[in-house]
Amino acid sequence: MTTASVCMTLSGVVRGARRLAPLAVFMTPLGMAYGVAAIESGMSSAHAIASSILVYSAAAQFTAVDFWGPDISLVALFLVTLAVSARHVIMGAALSPWVNQLDAKRRILGAAFLSDPNFAYAHTALKQNENDVGVLVGAGAITWSTWVLGTAVGAIAGTQLGDPRTYGIDVLMPVYFAALVVPGLLSDTRWVFAVVAAFVAVASQPFVPTGWNIILAALAGGVVGVWTVDE
Amino acid sequence: MSEPLAWLAVAMMAATLFALRYAGFAIMRYVRITPKIELFLEKMSVSVLVAIVASSLVTGGFRTAAAVAFGVATMLATKSPVAAMLVGIGIGAAWVGFTGV
Numbered sequence: 001m002t003t004a005s006v007c008m009t010l011s012g013v014v015r016g017a018r019r020l021a022p023l024a025v026f027m028t029p030l031g032m033a034y035g036v037a038a039i040e041s042g043m044s045s046a047h048a049i050a051s052s053i054l055v056y057s058a059a060a061q062f063t064a065v066d067f068w069g070p071d072i073s074l075v076a077l078f079l080v081t082l083a084v085s086a087r088h089v090i091m092g093a094a095l096s097p098w099v100n101q102l103d104a105k106r107r108i109l110g111a112a113f114l115s116d117p118n119f120a121y122a123h124t125a126l127k128q129n130e131n132d133v134g135v136l137v138g139a140g141a142i143t144w145s146t147w148v149l150g151t152a153v154g155a156i157a158g159t160q161l162g163d164p165r166t167y168g169i170d171v172l173m174p175v176y177f178a179a180l181v182v183p184g185l186l187s188d189t190r191w192v193f194a195v196v197a198a199f200v201a202v203a204s205q206p207f208v209p210t211g212w213n214i215i216l217a218a219l220a221g222g223v224v225g226v227w228t229v230d231e
Numbered sequence: 232m233s234e235p236l237a238w239l240a241v242a243m244m245a246a247t248l249f250a251l252r253y254a255g256f257a258i259m260r261y262v263r264i265t266p267k268i269e270l271f272l273e274k275m276s277v278s279v280l281v282a283i284v285a286s287s288l289v290t291g292g293f294r295t296a297a298a299v300a301f302g303v304a305t306m307l308a309t310k311s312p313v314a315a316m317l318v319g320i321g322i323g324a325a326w327v328g329f330t331g332v
Contacts, residue, residue, distance in 0.1 A: 026320070054241060055241065055248050072240060074243060077243065092255015093275075094272045167324050168321060172316060174288065175315060178284045178303050179305075194281045198285035217278055217282035218279045221274055221281065222272070225277075
């Protein structure tokens with residue numbers, strides 16, 4: 001892992017946005033699905049759109065939709081948001097060797113759009129030849145903008161849009177993540193950590209709150225990864 | 232739900248998400264990155280993605296598994312994540328089209 005001479009430039013932002021533009025296109029129908037679900041749960045279209053602009057987390061927002069109603073408990077909503085999204089801490093820690101070489105303003109910018117797709121892309125790029133953290137910001141900003149656009153369309157056009165499953169949109173994220181990690185794992189002789197992570201994620205899913213199985217799996221994968229190399 | 236409460240809920244979620252996004256950077260400023268910690272972070276980050284895929288395979292069943300399998304095969308053959316995504320969602324859509332579920 002090379003972390004020398006890290007920077008954050010506008011050309012990096014543009015490069016990141018371009019690289020994730022094809023994926024960002026598919027965030028629009030996903031955002032539409034959220035917009036529709038939000039207004040069906042009684043959320044106003046202004047709240048639905050504002051939540052996509054400010055929260056920008058499909059997992060947290062879809063979960064909040066389940067909670068939305070006259071008797072909503074802010075404490076419960078907070079705890080669920082925390083549980084569903086706690087993996088962002090792990091993604092931030094994984095990106096820290098690069099991001100923490102930047103000044104505070106740029107670190108905040110790096111955090112602003114941090115999500116699964118731009119983490120998956122930028123972390124892979126930074127491990128290879130990339131030294132511009134702008135790619136993380138650009139990749140995040142482009143998927144954020146299409147997510148917001150999709151939400152606005154869904155919240156305004158409503159239920160006439162149909163089921164995203166019909167278009168295969170719901171399988172997009174697992175396909176993208178698998179496409180990014182499998183080639184690396186096939187050339188890694190110490191792949192046991194990934195099997196352990198997958199096993200922990202699946203085995204703990206029925207017993208822990210939503211999202212925590214991912215955190216347990218990540219920690220288990222990290223420990224096994226260090227242990228198998230140390231041997 | 233009242234208008235101010237709804238805005239409060241959105242603001243609270245936004246603040247929580249930003250705090251979580253920034254927390255990883257903040258915590259690691261106080262941890263010296265040794266080769267072992269670097270390796271741990273590296274394996275942990277791949278594990279996050281593996282775990283998301285594994286959970287979605289369980290939740291999504293054969294349809295998601297077929298989409299992921301064909302997507303990965305496409306990635307290995309073409310080295311293009313875009314081609315992999317297109318094949319994956321194509322399989323996902325075709326599955327619903329043919330089976331109706």
